Amino acid sequence: MKKKTISRRKFIKDGVVALAAGSLALAWPGTHGAQTPGKTRVVLIRDQDVLDESGVVKVDVVQKMLDEALRTLLDEKETTTAWKKIIRPTDVVGIKSNVWRSLPTPPQLEEAIRRGVLAAGVKAENISVRDRGVLNDPVFMKATALVNVRPLRTHDWSGLGTCIKNYIMFVPDPPRYHPDSCADLATLWQLPEVKGKTRLNILVMLTPLFHSVGPHGFNPSYVWKYNGLLVGLDPVAVDATGARIIQAKRREFFGEDRPINPPPKHIGLADTRHHLGTADPNKIELIKLGGQDGILI
Amino acid sequence: MVKGAGCLSILFLIVSMMPLQGNENDLFPASVRGWVLAPEAEIFIRENLYEYIDGAAELYISYGFEKLFTRLYLQAGHPEITVDLFDMGGPGNAFGIFAHSQEDPAKEIGQDSEYLDGLLRFWQGRYYVSLLCSPETPESRLALMALGRRLAENMPPAAVWPRALALLPPTGLLAASIRFFHHHAWQNTYVFLSSENILDIGPDHEAILAKYDQGEQRPVVMLVLYADIAAAERAFASLCSKFHLPAKEGEAVESADKKYFAAALEKKVVAAVWHGGGAEQALRLLAVLREKIAAFEK
Numbered sequence: 001m002k003k004k005t006i007s008r009r010k011f012i013k014d015g016v017v018a019l020a021a022g023s024l025a026l027a028w029p030g031t032h033g034a035q036t037p038g039k040t041r042v043v044l045i046r047d048q049d050v051l052d053e054s055g056v057v058k059v060d061v062v063q064k065m066l067d068e069a070l071r072t073l074l075d076e077k078e079t080t081t082a083w084k085k086i087i088r089p090t091d092v093v094g095i096k097s098n099v100w101r102s103l104p105t106p107p108q109l110e111e112a113i114r115r116g117v118l119a120a121g122v123k124a125e126n127i128s129v130r131d132r133g134v135l136n137d138p139v140f141m142k143a144t145a146l147v148n149v150r151p152l153r154t155h156d157w158s159g160l161g162t163c164i165k166n167y168i169m170f171v172p173d174p175p176r177y178h179p180d181s182c183a184d185l186a187t188l189w190q191l192p193e194v195k196g197k198t199r200l201n202i203l204v205m206l207t208p209l210f211h212s213v214g215p216h217g218f219n220p221s222y223v224w225k226y227n228g229l230l231v232g233l234d235p236v237a238v239d240a241t242g243a244r245i246i247q248a249k250r251r252e253f254f255g256e257d258r259p260i261n262p263p264p265k266h267i268g269l270a271d272t273r274h275h276l277g278t279a280d281p282n283k284i285e286l287i288k289l290g291g292q293d294g295i296l297i
Numbered sequence: 298m299v300k301g302a303g304c305l306s307i308l309f310l311i312v313s314m315m316p317l318q319g320n321e322n323d324l325f326p327a328s329v330r331g332w333v334l335a336p337e338a339e340i341f342i343r344e345n346l347y348e349y350i351d352g353a354a355e356l357y358i359s360y361g362f363e364k365l366f367t368r369l370y371l372q373a374g375h376p377e378i379t380v381d382l383f384d385m386g387g388p389g390n391a392f393g394i395f396a397h398s399q400e401d402p403a404k405e406i407g408q409d410s411e412y413l414d415g416l417l418r419f420w421q422g423r424y425y426v427s428l429l430c431s432p433e434t435p436e437s438r439l440a441l442m443a444l445g446r447r448l449a450e451n452m453p454p455a456a457v458w459p460r461a462l463a464l465l466p467p468t469g470l471l472a473a474s475i476r477f478f479h480h481h482a483w484q485n486t487y488v489f490l491s492s493e494n495i496l497d498i499g500p501d502h503e504a505i506l507a508k509y510d511q512g513e514q515r516p517v518v519m520l521v522l523y524a525d526i527a528a529a530e531r532a533f534a535s536l537c538s539k540f541h542l543p544a545k546e547g548e549a550v551e552s553a554d555k556k557y558f559a560a561a562l563e564k565k566v567v568a569a570v571w572h573g574g575g576a577e578q579a580l581r582l583l584a585v586l587r588e589k590i591a592a593f594e595k
Contacts, residue, residue: 156356157482175347178355181482183492213398214416214427215350215357215381221414256515262482265492 039285040278042232042241044297045069046290050206050227057106057206062229065290066112069231070200072287080119086199086233087145089121094143094197098150098166099131102218103209105149109229113147113202134169134193146194148235149202152242153209156217158182159264160246162239163201164276167194181262186270189235201238203230208242210249211258224249227291236270236277237284241297243267244281248296321366324382326447330440332370332378341365357383359480360397361390361500370444376437378444381427388422388456389503393477395420402473406445408455417441421449422456461503461522464566464593466585471515474508487517488556488571495539496521496532496567509582516572516582520590523565533562536569549576559583563590 045068050061067079076082087093095113097105110129117127128139135141150166158165158181167188168174177185188194205228213219226245232238243264250258271279278284288295327334339349342364346354349365357365363386370378385391388408395402395409395418402409407419407426415433419426428445430437459477476486479502481494486506490496498504503522508515523529536542540550540558549559552571557579560569568586572579 156353158352174352175354178352182352211398212353213400213413214418214429215353215383216379216427216429217350217353219414219416220431257487259485259487259489261486263485263489263492 039283040232040234040237041073041285041287042230042234042237043069043073043287043289044205044228044230044241044295045072046205046226046228046288046295048225048227048291048293051225055207055225057108059108059111062106062109062206063112063115065229066109066116066202066231068289069229070116072289073231073233079116083116083120087117087120087122091117091120091122091145092126092139092143093117093122093128093145093147094134094137094140095127095129095147095149096134096140096166096169097129097131098161100151100153100161102216103151103153103207103223105131105151105204106206109149109202109204113149117147132169135172140193143193143197145199146197147200147202148198149204151204151206151208152230152246154212154217154222154246154260155264156212157262158185158266159260159262160239160243160267162242162264162267163203163235164189164239164266164270167191170194180265182266183269184274185266186236186274186276189274189276198235199233201232201235203238203242205230205242205245208246208249210246210253222253226294226296234277236267236279239264239267239270240279240281241284241286245296252296321382321384324448324451325368325380326444326451329370329444329447330436332372332375332440332444335369335371337369339365339367341367356397357385357394359482360394360478361386362394370440375434376430376432378428378430378437378440380444380448381429382448383425383427385420385423385425388420389459389477390479391420391423391425392459393479394425396475396477397483399473399475406442407449407452408458410445412438412442415441417445419445419449422453424452459503461505461520464520464522464586464589465505465507465518466589469509469511471508471510474506476506478504478506484519490519491539495535497523497528497535502528511574511578511582514572514574514578516570516574516579518582518586519567519569520586521567523567526565529562529565529567533560533567536560536567547580549579551576561587563587566590 045065047061047065070082074082074085097110128137130137148163148166153161155161164185170191170193205226207223208226209223211222230238230242268279270276325334341349364384366382368380399411402411407421410419415431417428428441430441479500481498484490501524505520507518542550549557552558556571556573557576558571559579561583570579570583
């Protein structure tokens with residue numbers, strides 16, 4: 001019986017994102033700008049004490065996590081200096097959050113970000129935290145800087161709700177971006193309200209949703225306390241790293257390979273087709289801070 | 298454009314305000330275990346389902362969704378129960394959307410049902426039903442099960458399961474792994490096939506995925522049934538090209554993830570197997586599938 005081997009390059013020869021079952025290899029040709037030579041830095045920080053017994057986020061712990069992640073990301077010793085590296089006092093800052101009712105961005109994290117922006121010298125009236133309604137928000141409409149923050153979760157059509165996808169609220173007709181499992185979400189980042197303004201991406205990994213069921217998607221059986229934040233300047237790198245963690249969690253939970261369904265092709269295509277950032281783990285410098293137990297990556 | 302948008306808005310308004318017609322109105326019991334049916338009803342169609350469940354709407358549309366009837370049940374001091382009754386247009390679609398996320402189904406309510414942490418789902422005939430009460434309490438769990446039973450009793454009787462499922466050999470079949478669909482978005486559920494619709498899976502074709510228990514291995518089987526043999530031949534040629542399957546039958550290909558892939562065209566059905574146990578095992582399972590297909594077509 002003849003056997004043939006298909007090389008990895010051939011298997012993904014046309015450069016389309018292939019989220020291979022069993023291994024998260026978002027393989028793609030092409031490169032994109034890196035924070036450090038050759039690599040894009042992403043910081044993963046975890047703290048097992050970030051949630052109290054009721055699952056509520058502890059303000060001081062999440063602040064500490066954000067501060068340390070940002071300092072590490074930007075190679076700074078002082079938190080305020082780190083914020084000033086990405087935010088100017090004259091900036092008008094929109095903090096683009098996410099209010100999905102079952103897993104919203106924790107208000108404690110929103111406030112921690114806001115404090116950082118204030119520390120950078122921005123006036124309070126020039127800061128807004130919004131999700132839906134950004135197109136009617138006067139701060140967002142004149143924003144010079146954006147901070148992008150949302151929890152990572154599975155999504156029935158795009159595969160994952162990601163940093164890339166979080167800007168869907170900048171369009172009045174989001175279903176327009178649904179074709180082909182939301183393949184071209186990265187084009188949102190070319191919108192005039194968004195283009196070139198994002199100073200920081202934060203993918204909230206405190207209690208990610210790793211599997212969706214039912215019309216409302218969320219079920220407590222499919223979240224777990226990962227207690228983490230993924231922070232980076234490159235949204236594609238941040239999302240690709242988060243996707244690897246979700247993939248690993250699914251493998252662990254189901255006891256076998258269970259690919260994210262559908263595959264979050266928009267992440268790889270954000271790299272190969274739209275050149276928004278890099279999804280290649282070989283080109284991502286992942287710095288892990290905090291607890292390593294159950295890190296899955 | 299503005300005029301057209303205005304007409305559409307009026308349509309949505311009319312549909313959403315329509316009293317539930319005919320059978321759907323009668324399906325909902327007035328009360329169950331202290332939870333009382335709220336008078337407001339919402340109806341959603343394809344064009345506005347997004348307003349209710351955002352991007353998840355595309356999932357239901359991909360399974361042939363036609364209409365959603367949403368009702369609430371309320372009881373003071375208890376979380377509300379949300380009942381989403383999906384008219385999926387036919388039993389195949391209703392089964393398909395139910396099976397899409399089944400993990401541990403039972404035959405307890407309707408034709409198949411599954412309960413998980415405050416969420417009860419079941420299907421019967423053309424309807425797929427979701428009953429949600431969160432956070433779960435002992436009382437709410439009992440109420441969900443009782444309400445589900447009452448709904449199923451009120452609904453039109455059970456329909457036959459999709460006939461194509463009979464193509465799956467029963468030995469070792471992991472029934473909870475079955476997926477039944479008409480949209481290529483779901484072809485990568487177990488094994489990555491392609492980002493493109495290389496098998497031309499669409500509304501006229503039925504696709505099935507399933508896993509088998511063969512000791513240490515869990516091979517994946519895929520079947521796609523085409524309306525005509527020309528379509529089946531084109532799809533098979535596309536599959537062979539993608540996976541570099543030789544034209545000669547009886548060969549398996551090893552992929553980068555160390556699984557062996559084998560495929561065949563039998564009448565109007567493309568059959569494929571991914572097996573981690575070796576080429577011989579992949580081909581053996583494929584042979585069993587081909588026997589079932591040949592007998593089925595007769």
